[in-house]
Amino acid sequence: MACPYLEYREADEERSFETARAYCTAVDAFVQPMRADICNDRYELDHTTDCEFYRNAER
Structure with missing residues (x-):
């Protein structure tokens, strides 16, 4: 199962x-x-x- 914080985007603001x-x-x-x-x-x-971003977000 993929991380719930991951998205794929085709553009940013610019x-x-x-x-x-x-x-x-x-x-x-x-x-x-x-x-x-x-x-x-x-x-x-x-x-x-394995991902510190995920672990920090879940705290």
Whole structure:
């Protein structure tokens, strides 16, 4: 199950993107693709234990 704080957005306030980019609502920022891998629980990663953004938001 993917992180509930992860969204994919096709634009920000200033521009639009060719492809949707990973956005973390826990920190209100776009995140790097490697971070999105954690959000999506890829490569045996788990967002509940491997992501400090998630852990801080859940406190």
